[in-house]
Amino acid sequence: MIKIYAPASIGNINVGFDVLGMAISPVDGSLLGDFVTVKSANSFSLKIKGKFANELPLELNKNIVWNCWKNFCNFIQRNIDIEIILEKNIPISSGLGSSACSTVATLLAINIFLKNPLNYQELLIMMGKIEGEIAGSIHYDNVAPCLFGGLQIILNQEKNITQKIPIFKNWIWIIAYPGYKLSTAKSRSILPKKYYKETCIKHSRLLSGFIHACHTKQCDLAIKLMQDIIAEPYRIKLLPKFFNMRESLKIIGALSSGISGSGPSVFAICDKQEIAIKIADWLKKNYLQNNKGFVHICKVDDLGARKLG
Numbered sequence: 360m361i362k363i364y365a366p367a368s369i370g371n372i373n374v375g376f377d378v379l380g381m382a383i384s385p386v387d388g389s390l391l392g393d394f395v396t397v398k399s400a401n402s403f404s405l406k407i408k409g410k411f412a413n414e415l416p417l418e419l420n421k422n423i424v425w426n427c428w429k430n431f432c433n434f435i436q437r438n439i440d441i442e443i444i445l446e447k448n449i450p451i452s453s454g455l456g457s458s459a460c461s462t463v464a465t466l467l468a469i470n471i472f473l474k475n476p477l478n479y480q481e482l483l484i485m486m487g488k489i490e491g492e493i494a495g496s497i498h499y500d501n502v503a504p505c506l507f508g509g510l511q512i513i514l515n516q517e518k519n520i521t522q523k524i525p526i527f528k529n530w531i532w533i534i535a536y537p538g539y540k541l542s543t544a545k546s547r548s549i550l551p552k553k554y555y556k557e558t559c560i561k562h563s564r565l566l567s568g569f570i571h572a573c574h575t576k577q578c579d580l581a582i583k584l585m586q587d588i589i590a591e592p593y594r595i596k597l598l599p600k601f602f603n604m605r606e607s608l609k610i611i612g613a614l615s616s617g618i619s620g621s622g623p624s625v626f627a628i629c630d631k632q633e634i635a636i637k638i639a640d641w642l643k644k645n646y647l648q649n650n651k652g653f654v655h656i657c658k659v660d661d662l663g664a665r666k667l668g
């Protein structure tokens with residue numbers, strides 16, 4: 360039996376649309392991600408449980424886990440008879456890399472169960488393809504950090520799809536899921552097809568400057584450059600409480616804030632535990648819309664997907 364945990368992640372981190380993503384885990388030691396267990400069996404079966412299991416499609420062959428199993432069978436050209444149990448803990452269409460959690464946990468669990476027929480490169484390519492089928496275009500900014508941990512930059516080069524970027528260890532990441540869905544495909548469909556040259560140049564400056572600031576440990580510079588001029592200006596109309604949130608959290612002491620992935624979750628950064636608690640309280644009172652919503656004070660998860668037990 361193999362049990363894998365795959366952590367939630369924040370895609371884009373404001374400044375790196377589709378090219379930056381970071382795995383997170385709560386500072387209280389709890390786990391925020393999906394679990395997948397693989398057991399030997401005489402035929403394929405899929406069982407689903409967990410807090411957000413009832414949000415998944417009823418037909419099992421519409422579950423990403425089924426799609427992962429099918430892709431794996433096709434790759435190794437044989438049927439894999441296993442029982443898979445998915446514990447769905449990350450809400451769907453939340454902006455926290457929910458589909459990536461299921462995809463990464465499933466493919467890694469099957470691979471380890473079969474004694475690693477695929478290498479990490481092959482696994483990651485399969486994960487990206489499966490994510491792409493859901494969102495409408497391939498983006499690795501959830502699957503890469505979910506698999507490898509840390510802050511990842513997606514390079515998409517042959518044999519070099521992603522690399523780890525050093526991130527400030529003293530940063531505390533507060534995430535808030537408001538409790539309603541926003542599909543990645545929808546959040547992507549409202550973005551322009553083309554951008555002005557000036558926007559492209561500014562975006563290059565912000566992203567390259569941010570990566571430079573991370574490597575040279577210039578915290579203030581990194582915060583200043585952490586701006587989203589690609590997606591946020593268009594997506595805020597889908598998040599009516601966003602501006603109020605940003606302004607209020609700045610007054611409390613947040614260094615930065617933004618949309619987590621394609622939303623509706625948001626994140627804020629600070630460097631003091633007492634401010635993190637105040638930010639979390641504000642988000643609980645003002646950003647959550649129903650009792651499905653949650654707030655967590657998190658740190659970077661450096662381990663990524665891992666075997667439990």
Ligand SMILES: Nc1ncnc2c1ncn2[C@@H]1O[C@H](COP(=O)(O)OP(=O)(O)OP(=O)(O)O)[C@@H](O)[C@H]1O
Nearest residue numbers: 421422423451452453454455456457458461542543
């Ligand atoms: N195991 C699964 N986990 C998550 N989504 C699943 C799963 N199986 C099927 N789905 C479907 O895949 C789609 C995922 O949509 P979408 O890309 O918006 O979500 P997401 O990955 O949760 O988003 P985000 O990355 O913003 O958290 C939904 O239609 C959902 O019903």
Ligand SMILES: N[C@@H](CCO)C(=O)O
Nearest residue numbers: 370377500543620621
């Ligand atoms: N980079 C993707 C992340 C999706 O979670 C987007 O913003 O559409």
